Amino acid sequence: MNCFRCAFLGRAVLRAASLFAIAAFAYAQNSGAGQARSKDTVGSQGPLPVHESYAPAVIESGSSHFQQNCGFCHGRDAGGGESGPDLTRSKLVSSDMKGENIGAVIRNGRPEKGMPRFNLPDAEVTSLVAFIHSQQDKAMSQTGTRKGVDESDLQTGDVEAGKQYFNGAGTCVKCHSPTGDLSGIASRYHGLKLEQQMLYPRDAKSQVTVTEASGKVLTGQLAYHDEFTVALIDSTGRYRSWPTINVKYKIVAPADAHIDLLGKYSDADIHNLLAYMQTLR
Numbered sequence: 001m002n003c004f005r006c007a008f009l010g011r012a013v014l015r016a017a018s019l020f021a022i023a024a025f026a027y028a029q030n031s032g033a034g035q036a037r038s039k040d041t042v043g044s045q046g047p048l049p050v051h052e053s054y055a056p057a058v059i060e061s062g063s064s065h066f067q068q069n070c071g072f073c074h075g076r077d078a079g080g081g082e083s084g085p086d087l088t089r090s091k092l093v094s095s096d097m098k099g100e101n102i103g104a105v106i107r108n109g110r111p112e113k114g115m116p117r118f119n120l121p122d123a124e125v126t127s128l129v130a131f132i133h134s135q136q137d138k139a140m141s142q143t144g145t146r147k148g149v150d151e152s153d154l155q156t157g158d159v160e161a162g163k164q165y166f167n168g169a170g171t172c173v174k175c176h177s178p179t180g181d182l183s184g185i186a187s188r189y190h191g192l193k194l195e196q197q198m199l200y201p202r203d204a205k206s207q208v209t210v211t212e213a214s215g216k217v218l219t220g221q222l223a224y225h226d227e228f229t230v231a232l233i234d235s236t237g238r239y240r241s242w243p244t245i246n247v248k249y250k251i252v253a254p255a256d257a258h259i260d261l262l263g264k265y266s267d268a269d270i271h272n273l274l275a276y277m278q279t280l281r
């Protein structure tokens, strides 16, 4: 393990965490929820979750299993080690809702690429998933933090520049319209929540098209997917599932574009975009 890097990451994490605490405090004060100005109030705002939330005990148990089985390759914090990638930046992890992707990697491994196969009890796999999710959520909320989560910062953007970025370099207009899906977005989310949702939309749905052996094609919202099963909810609300070996299918997850965008924004881009979003009431 490269320990210069660990130490550096550790510091960055601490710094980001304290910035977040300050911002959350300022936010609580501004929104009038700050009467009880105790540390508890700040702490209970917590990092904003992206994945499902898990009981702390499950995450803790996952943390110790992770140290035991995975940490020496992926780093103790899942942030990457000498022989395994950074899981907090993994797309496979961010598109995983309940362990369907991560579980498959753990169970099958990718032996030819240096990822061993593990035969672990389900409960252990679940706790590992919980730990990896929580590490990624932390990393994600730090991205948000570093990029200006301070409530006063939220007001510093330039609406016109944000609009230009939306229609230009940000490519937002490819998928969104200020008078269509994003109309009223500033009434649905405020301040930090709006910024968070803009950076990484939670609960975004994927679509799937399934072609049965007979040639019949069905399209709907992706409801479940692992290597054995694919399922959708069709337009009438009906749940349908197939063994993956019997069908051909194609998943489209347009919100993944947000993950790619995270690496591209400057602080100013985000403030400007947010200022623009705040005009969409």
Ligand code: HEC
Pocket: 066, 069, 070, 071, 072, 073, 074, 083, 084, 085, 087, 090, 091, 092, 093, 102, 105, 106, 110, 113, 114, 115, 116, 118, 128
């Ligand atoms: C011997 C080193 C090693 C160990 C131990 C190990 N991994 Fe990996 N892991 C890897 C490598 C290397 C890859 C990348 C494989 C590739 O390039 O496709 C990987 C990939 C992954 C991925 C997929 C990441 C992605 O974005 O595609 C996940 C999830 C993962 N590992 C989780 C775990 C978990 C959980 C454990 C412990 C139960 C674990 N790994 C143990 C080396 C390891």
Ligand code: HEC
Pocket: 166, 170, 171, 172, 173, 174, 175, 176, 181, 182, 185, 197, 198, 201, 203, 204, 205, 253, 254, 255, 257, 258, 261, 273, 277
């Ligand atoms: C490739 C398509 C794509 C691009 C490009 C894209 N988004 Fe999104 N965005 C989505 C999808 C899909 C969702 C989830 C919508 C849903 O599930 O309701 C989403 C959600 C959002 C939301 C939350 C909407 C809500 O109602 O909760 C905001 C705000 C947003 N995007 C802003 C942006 C901005 C700003 C940009 C450009 C910097 C951008 N998006 C670029 C596809 C895209």
